[in-house]
Amino acid sequence: xxxxxxxxxxxLDKGSAYALIALGLTLIFGTLGVVNFAHGALFMIGAFxxxxxQKILSLSSTTLDPTKTDFLGNPAKIETPYVESWFxxxxxxxxxxxxxxxxxxxxxxxxxxxxxxxxxxxxxxxxKRPHADQILVTFGxxxxxxxxxxxxxxxxPIPTPAPDAFRGSFDFGSxxxxxxxxxxxxxxxxxxxxxxxxxxxxxxAFLQFTTFGMVVRAGMADRETVGLLGINIxxxxxxxxxxxxxxxxxxxxxxxxxxxxxxxxxxxFLVLSFVVVVVGGMGSLPGAVLAGFMLGILESFASMNQIKxxxxxxxxxxxxxxxILILLTRxxxxxxxxxxxxx
Amino acid sequence: xxxxxxxxxxxLLVVVALTLCTPIILQPFPEGSSLAQFxxxxxxxxxxxxxxxxxxxxxxxLFGLTGYLSFGHxxxxxxxxYSTVWMFKLLSYNxxxxxxxxxITSGIFALFIGYISLRRSGIYFSILTLAFxxxxxxxxxxxxxxxxxxxxxxxxYTDDPQYLMGEGALTTxxxxxxxxxxxxxxxxxGWEFNFNVGYYFCAIIAILAFYLSLRIFRSPFxxxxxxxxxxxxxxxxxxxxxxxxTLAAFVISGMYAGLAGxxxxxxxxxxxxxxxxxxxxxxxxxxxxxxxAGTLMGPVLGAGFIKYFENIFSKINDNVLHGWFSFLPxxxxxxxxxxxxxxxxxxxxxxxxxxxxxxxxxxxxxxxxGGQRILNLLKRKxxxxxxxxxxxxxxxSPHVAE
Numbered sequence: 212x213x214x215x216x217x218x219x220x221x222x223l224d225k226g227s228a229y230a231l232i233a234l235g236l237t238l239i240f241g242t243l244g245v246v247n248f249a250h251g252a253l254f255m256i257g258a259f260x261x262x263x264x265q266k267i268l269s270l271s272s273t274t275l276d277p278t279k280t281d282f283l284g285n286p287a288k289i290e291t292p293y294v295e296s297w298f299x300x301x302x303x304x305x306x307x308x309x310x311x312x313x314x315x316x317x318x319x320x321x322x323x324x325x326x327x328x329x330x331x332x333x334x335x336x337x338x339k340r341p342h343a344d345q346i347l348v349t350f351g352x353x354x355x356x357x358x359x360x361x362x363x364x365x366x367x368p369i370p371t372p373a374p375d376a377f378r379g380s381f382d383f384g385s386x387x388x389x390x391x392x393x394x395x396x397x398x399x400x401x402x403x404x405x406x407x408x409x410x411x412x413x414x415x416a417f418l419q420f421t422t423f424g425m426v427v428r429a430g431m432a433d434r435e436t437v438g439l440l441g442i443n444i445x446x447x448x449x450x451x452x453x454x455x456x457x458x459x460x461x462x463x464x465x466x467x468x469x470x471x472x473x474x475x476x477x478x479x480f481l482v483l484s485f486v487v488v489v490v491g492g493m494g495s496l497p498g499a500v501l502a503g504f505m506l507g508i509l510e511s512f513a514s515m516n517q518i519k520x521x522x523x524x525x526x527x528x529x530x531x532x533x534x535i536l537i538l539l540t541r542x543x544x545x546x547x548x549x550x551x552x553x554x
Numbered sequence: 555x556x557x558x559x560x561x562x563x564x565x566l567l568v569v570v571a572l573t574l575c576t577p578i579i580l581q582p583f584p585e586g587s588s589l590a591q592f593x594x595x596x597x598x599x600x601x602x603x604x605x606x607x608x609x610x611x612x613x614x615x616l617f618g619l620t621g622y623l624s625f626g627h628x629x630x631x632x633x634x635x636y637s638t639v640w641m642f643k644l645l646s647y648n649x650x651x652x653x654x655x656x657x658i659t660s661g662i663f664a665l666f667i668g669y670i671s672l673r674r675s676g677i678y679f680s681i682l683t684l685a686f687x688x689x690x691x692x693x694x695x696x697x698x699x700x701x702x703x704x705x706x707x708x709x710x711y712t713d714d715p716q717y718l719m720g721e722g723a724l725t726t727x728x729x730x731x732x733x734x735x736x737x738x739x740x741x742x743x744g745w746e747f748n749f750n751v752g753y754y755f756c757a758i759i760a761i762l763a764f765y766l767s768l769r770i771f772r773s774p775f776x777x778x779x780x781x782x783x784x785x786x787x788x789x790x791x792x793x794x795x796x797x798x799x800t801l802a803a804f805v806i807s808g809m810y811a812g813l814a815g816x817x818x819x820x821x822x823x824x825x826x827x828x829x830x831x832x833x834x835x836x837x838x839x840x841x842x843x844x845x846x847a848g849t850l851m852g853p854v855l856g857a858g859f860i861k862y863f864e865n866i867f868s869k870i871n872d873n874v875l876h877g878w879f880s881f882l883p884x885x886x887x888x889x890x891x892x893x894x895x896x897x898x899x900x901x902x903x904x905x906x907x908x909x910x911x912x913x914x915x916x917x918x919x920x921x922x923x924g925g926q927r928i929l930n931l932l933k934r935k936x937x938x939x940x941x942x943x944x945x946x947x948x949x950x951s952p953h954v955a956e
Contacts, residue, residue, distance in 0.1 A: 246677060336915070342677055343623050347843055348914040350836065354907030362896045362904065482688060482832055489681045524697030531685035538678055539670065 213389045218511045220383065224400040224469060226507020227407035231462035232484035233491060233499035234411060235455035241431050241494040242448045245334055246342050248349040251481025252356040253322065253456050257463025258472035259360055260321055261314035262369050268294055268307045309374045314464040319457050326456030330449050353477065361474040373399045373468035399468050406465050410458060411500055417454075418496075427451055431494075486534045492547025502545055506530050562768060569764060569851070573757045576600055577747050584744030588877070591869060594862055597737060597750035598821075602861045604756035605817045608763045610841045610853030612810020615767055616803050617839070618848035619776060621783035625680045625835050626667070626687030630660040630808040632694065632830030634815025636701070639708045639825045646718040647710075647727050649734070649755075649820040653813065660812020661805055668804035672797060675786065684832055694827040707826035727820050729755060734821060752821050759817065763810060764854070770806070771850060779803050811838075840910050846920030855921050860906065867902035874898075 232254055239247045271290035279287040295303030306313070333352065337345045372378065377398040384394030418424035430437045430444040437444045463472070470476065487506055491498030512518065514526035525532075537544060558566060572579065581595035594600070613627055637659045638652030645651055671682040694702040702708055710716075727734045734752035741747075770776045778799045781789055789796050819825050828834070837860070845856025875894060879887045897905045917924050 333915075340918075343621075344914060344918065346623070346677070346680070347839070348911055350839075351907050351911035351914060355904060355911065358901060358904035358907060359896075362901055478833065482684060485681060486685060489678065493677075524693055527692035527696050528689040531689045534685050535670065535682060538682060539673060542674070542678075 213384055213393045214515070216384075216387075216389075217394045218515055219508055220394065220396055220400075222508030222511035223404045223504070224507075225510060226504035227404050228462055228466055228480065228503075229484055229487045229507050230500045230503025231407050231410060232459055232480055233487040233503045234414060234496060235459040235462075236484060236488050237491070237494060237496050237499040238414070238451055238455040238458070240488070241496065242427065242451045243330075243334065243338065245337065246345050246349070247334070248346050248481065248485075249329070249353040249356065250349075250455075250459055251477030251479075251484065252353040253325070253459040253477070254463040254466075254480055255357060255360065255472065255474065255477030256325065257318050257322055257460025258467050258476065259364060259463075260318035260460060261311050261371055261464045261467045262364065262472060264314045264317045265307070265310040265371055268292065268310050268313075272296065311371060311373055311464065311468055314467075315461060318460045318464045322457040322460030323453040325460075326453035327449060329456070330452040334452070353481070357474045357477060364474065366474060368471035368473040370471045371467040373402075377402055377468075403465050403469065407462070410461060414454070414458065415496070423447065423450075483530060486530055490534050490537050490544055492544030494548055495544070495546040498544060498546030506533065509533060556765070557769065558772070562772065565850075566765060566768060570761055573604075573761055574754075576603070576757065577749050577753065581745060581747055585746045586744065591874070592866060594866065595748055597735070597748060597753050599861065599865050600750065600753040601756050601817075601821050602865075603858045604753065604760040605814050605821070606838075606841065606857035606861055607854040608756075608760050608817070609811055609814035609838055610845070610857040611760075611763055611767050612807040612814070613838045613842050614807075614847060614849075614853040615770060615779075615810065616807035617842055618853070619771070619779035619783060620800050620803050622672070622675065622800060622804070623680050623839070624671075624683040624804070624807075625832060625839065626683035626685075627807070627811050627838055628832065628834035629667070629687035629690045629830050630664055630811035631815035631818070631834065632690065632825070632827065633660045633663050634812030635819040635825035635829055636694075636708055636815075637812070638816040638819035639710065639823055640701075642710050642716075642727070642819075642823050643708075643714040644717060646716055646720075647724055647823070648718070649727050649729055649816075652820060653759075653816040656812045656816030656819075657809045660815070661809040663812075664805045664808025665801070668801050668808070672800050672804060684835070687830060687832055687835055691827055691830040691832070694830060702825075702827060705827070707824055709824045727752075727823055756817055756821070759813070763813070764850075768850060775799065775802070840906070842920075844910060844913050844920055846922030849920070849922040852920050852922040859921065863902060863906065867898055867905060868900065870898040 232250060235253070236247060236250050239245055239250070269292050271292045273288050273290050275286040276289045277286045281287045292303055292307060294306050297303070298306065329352070333348065334345075337348060380395045380397045382391055382394070383396040383401075385391040387394075418428055426437065426442055426444070427447055430442075430447065434444055463476075466472075483506075484503075487502045488499055490506065491500070491502030509529055510526065513522075513529040519526060541547075556563065556566070577595050577600065579595075580600065581593050583589040583593055594603075609627075609631060613624070616622055616624060616627075634656035637655040638649070641652035641655050667683065667686045671679055671686065674682060695704060724731065724733055729751075732751050734755065736751045738749040739746060740749065778796070782796050782800055786796055815825075815829065818829070838857075841856040841860050842853045843856070844859060845854065846852025875891045875898065876887070879890050882890060895901070913920060917927075919926070
């Protein structure tokens with residue numbers, strides 16, 4: 212029982228990342244009908260927003276301290292981050308420590324504007340082209356974005372730690388009445404899970420309970436009729452693209468303490484999140500979220516030693532295996548709508 | 555000739571001539587000149603042209619004719635490489651058994667994957683092939699290590715059985731005693747031409763592969779595949795089952811990929827799992843689209859283009875750039891180099907990505923369409939001027955009776 216719980220917990224953080232990326236992909240597909248292969252790159256850019264903020268915050272001024280010397284006998288250099296000299300040492304240190312959560316605030320405007328530029332500048336011209344063309348052009352865009360990031364940040368992963376308060380693990384099992392030291396869970400993964408639930412809930416609430424969301428849902432169901440009613444649906448869809456980009460970016464920001472970001476992390480997640488979208492059903496938001504968590508948890512179950520002993524290597528292929536089975540037995544995925552991308 | 559129409563025969567002959575003269579054509583600059591770095595006439599690169607040409611021709615039979623976009627073709631490349639290296643390990647360094655096995659195993663593999671994936675079409679087909687390829691890649695890295703040698707990559711060791719190795723047999727890859735890495739270097743004037751056995755071996759196979767694809771394009775079978783691309787639903791409504799045709803196309807293109815993989819291993823007896831990764835599949839997609847999907851020559855051009863720039867662009871470093879811009883004053887020189895630098899050397903992928911995007915946006919038919927448009931433009935221009943002469947400048951009546 213505790214082993215099962217542990218695997219479910221382990222699956223949650225990966226599942227949350229899959230669910231967030233797949234949610235953004237589905238938002239774009241459901242509104243604009245575009246298959247966006249650059250979505251993984253947006254995730255990666257979000258992660259690098261956190262890296263950038265961390266770098267900006269730890270920009271330092273160097274002063275020489277004549278009272279101390281380093282091992283060569285020169286006066287020791289003391290680096291004081293600007294934020295510390297401006298806001299005082301305590302607040303400054305706290306700011307640097309909390310750079311990843313602060314990255315959320317930093318990333319939202321950047322990601323939304325990147326989304327706007329992408330949609331207005333490129334994707335707009337591809338609505339009437341076949342899906343294969345959309346895949347290809349966004350694939351090219353993904354290559355370009357990741358090479359640009361590689362040019363500025365180099366090819367090595369950049370460690371971006373979580374705030375001190377959330378570093379380390381805690382004994383989750385003993386809180387729930389299991390034996391101590393069986394279920395040890397890192398704090399940050401729990402934070403990631405709750406964060407993603409919050410974002411997913413926010414997106415759904417936005418679509419469900421606001422007038423704007425209502426119009427967007429109407430546009431997803433029948434774009435033409437909404438347009439005929441005199442509503443500028445294109446503008447709203449562009450905003451949705453920005454929101455989808457922001458969701459991917461935030462998923463990236465918060466993922467940095469779990470995995471140090473490097474320039475091809477987007478490509479690594481892209482394939483999996485596409486599989487997630489297809490399993491959930493193209494164009495179905497609840498399907499994407501459900502499939503994301505389901506595949507994340509299945510993946511962590513498959514990496515249990517007992518299961519690996521029966522099917523060696525199953526942990527490497529479980530997601531693809533499930534995807535193939537679902538695609539062959541349920542043509543529209545788990546929760547796909549009738550008439551969307553059926554063939 | 556050879557069951558081809560007159561026009562196609564000429565076309566084929568031109569291709570054959572170009573392929574056989576490649577070592578000369580790609581070596582336009584004399585050795586030691588500052589432009590010699592643009593020469594591509596060295597064996598390794600020429601072999602890659604031929605091999606990836608075969609890969610792209612095969613991919614084009616599937617994507618160009620039927621419109622099914624497979625994102626998992628690199629899996630067949632990998633399978634081909636592994637089978638060939640296994641033949642080296644078990645029999646001898648003669649490449650022929652390896653290539654035959656590569657084609658057979660990749661064909662069987664493609665039959666299996668195609669049979670399942672072709673139940674769906676459109677993006678679902680792409681995802682299914684992608685899923686299969688990623689599964690093969692992950693398995694090759696982990697559980698299948700006894701067969702694939704995992705991360706190290708499969709290679710030939712001295713204690714391998716090699717049952718057909720005679721005394722004093724070659725210890726590099728060869729065809730019946732003719733070593734692949736043997737080259738005939740002919741210096742003429744300042745030029746140096748490298749006629750390499752491996753390249754000619756690949757080139758002859760590439761010509762055969764090209765001939766086969768030409769026949770497929772012109773055959774009723776090819777017509778059927780095109781019909782699938784233009785409207786599969788209508789084909790189904792007429793009571794025709796298109797699945798066997800698409801499956802055949804999938805298997806054929808998988809065998810092409812296996813052959814290319816086998817050749818890669820024949821040039822360098824090593825096979826690694828990274829050949830099967832989905833980005834490698836993406837590369838062949840880029841090659842085909844860049845050159846022009848659905849055209850005969852396009853994929854080969856695309857493959858050559860990408861491999862050329864991969865090798866030449868990535869060699870251009872800061873020093874070379876400084877050499878180029880040295881005629882400018884210092885400040886401006888540094889400024890230009892700073893702008894240009896990200897696109898060369900290690901950043902050539904950026905150039906490739908931008909180029910690819912431009913082709914998809916502006917030239918959906920690829921380089922072939924670009925060439926066609928330029929040709930048309932030239933033709934129309936010459937026609938226009940001809941028209942101008944007759945239409946807009948009516949002949950003046952002679953003033954004086956002649």
